[in-house]
Amino acid sequence: DAGVIQSPRHEVTEMGQEVTLRCKPISGHNSLFWYRQTMMRGLELLIYFNNNVPIDDSGMPEDRFSAKMPNASFSTLKIQPSEPRDSAVYFCASSQIPIMNTEAFFGQGTRLTVV
Amino acid sequence: GENVEQHPSTLSVQEGDSAVIKCTYSDSASNYFPWYKQELGKRPQLIIDIRSNVGEKKDQRIAVTLNKTAKHFSLHITETQPEDSAVYFCAARGRGGGADGLTFGKGTHLIIQP
Numbered sequence: 001d002a003g004v005i006q007s008p009r010h011e012v013t014e015m016g017q018e019v020t021l022r023c024k025p026i027s028g029h030n031s032l033f034w035y036r037q038t039m040m041r042g043l044e045l046l047i048y049f050n051n052n053v054p055i056d057d058s059g060m061p062e063d064r065f066s067a068k069m070p071n072a073s074f075s076t077l078k079i080q081p082s083e084p085r086d087s088a089v090y091f092c093a094s095s096q097i098p099i100m101n102t103e104a105f106f107g108q109g110t111r112l113t114v115v
Numbered sequence: 116g117e118n119v120e121q122h123p124s125t126l127s128v129q130e131g132d133s134a135v136i137k138c139t140y141s142d143s144a145s146n147y148f149p150w151y152k153q154e155l156g157k158r159p160q161l162i163i164d165i166r167s168n169v170g171e172k173k174d175q176r177i178a179v180t181l182n183k184t185a186k187h188f189s190l191h192i193t194e195t196q197p198e199d200s201a202v203y204f205c206a207a208r209g210r211g212g213g214a215d216g217l218t219f220g221k222g223t224h225l226i227i228q229p
Contacts, residue, residue, distance in 0.1 A: 033216045043159070043204060043219040056216065058116070091158065103149065104217055106158040 004107035006092050012113045018080040021110045024073055025094030033104060034067055034077050035091040043091070049075065082114045117142040117209045121220025129228050134195055136223045138205035139187040145209040148181060148188050149217065153202045162203075163190070192225075200227045 005024040013019050025032045033048040047057040049069045057067070064083070069075040079086055089111050093104040118141040128134045140148075149164035165172045165179045165188065172179050176195075181188040192199055202224050206217040 035219075042221040045216040045218065048216040059216075103161045103164065106151075106160070108158050 004092055004094050004105050006090075006107035006110050008110060009108060010111045010113075012115065013082055015083055015114055016081045017114075018078065019082045019086075019112060019114075021077040021090050021092075021112070023075045023077070023092030023107060025075070025092070026096075026105055027073070029094035029096045029105075030072060031095045031104075032069060032075050033093040033095075034075070035093065035106075037089045037091060037109070038087075046077070079112075082112075084114045087112055087114050117145060117207050117218040119205060119207050119218050119220045121205050121223060123223060124221065125224045125226070127226040127228055128195055130195055130197060132195055134190075134192045134199070134225055136190045136203055136205070136225070137187060138189070138207075138220050139185075140207040140218075141186070142207065142209040143183075143186065145207040147208040148179070149206050149208075150179060150190050151204045151206065151219075153204065153222075155201075159204060195225075195227050197227050197229065200225060 004026055007022045030051050034046040036044045036046055046059045047067045048055055052069045065079055067077045089109045091109045092107045095102050095104045119138055121138045126134055146167035150162050151159035152162045153159040163174050163177050163179050165181050167183055170181055176193045178191040202222045204222045205220040208217050
């Protein structure tokens with residue numbers, strides 16, 4: 001398995017533009033997590049899905065952020081409109097259920113820069 | 116929700132010495148505690164984990180201890196080597212079921228001095 005695949009690896013965009021980050025979880029995993037990493041705040045859980053259903057989106061910072069998981073093999077995180085303070089590395093991770101408390105595997109991340 | 120505190124934020128040790136990183140958590144229902152290592156520009160990767168039904172786990176030079184009563188857990192690295200230099204994150208997962216996202220500590224930048 002190629003692991004969790006994220007695209008793009010790097011994204012530079014202008015303030016106000018829409019940004020879409022993509023994630024393909026490991027095949028067979030049915031939990032998917034979006035994290036944001038910054039120097040100041042560390043790794044923050046934004047949202048997680050179980051069987052394609054959003055379970056907890058309390059970490060999503062603002063209404064400008066939205067996430068979808070239309071099927072078991074694809075998820076998107078969208079920021080509209082983007083702002084410079086959204087600049088961070090965004091990680092997607094997946095794990096397997098119903099095996100209790102298993103490892104979360106991270107993708108390579110998307111480094112977002114909003115100028 | 117869960118809150119995880121991690122200390123220290125930076126740790127510098129001489130090569131060959133031991134390093135200890137400590138974390139506390141707030142949710143007494145948390146029952147899974149992994150540790151991740153993140154090298155510069157790379158993704159976090161699991162190095163060891165412990166479940167709430169054990170107090171200690173060891174894997175070669177790495178060990179983790181868990182004190183459920185005090186709600187804290189620690190990572191111990193012995194005989195440190197230059198390749199151990201990285202940022203280490205502790206995490207906790209609560210309520211079981213595997214569906215809850217991990218809550219991470221802020222990370223410890225471990226520096227191994229030659």
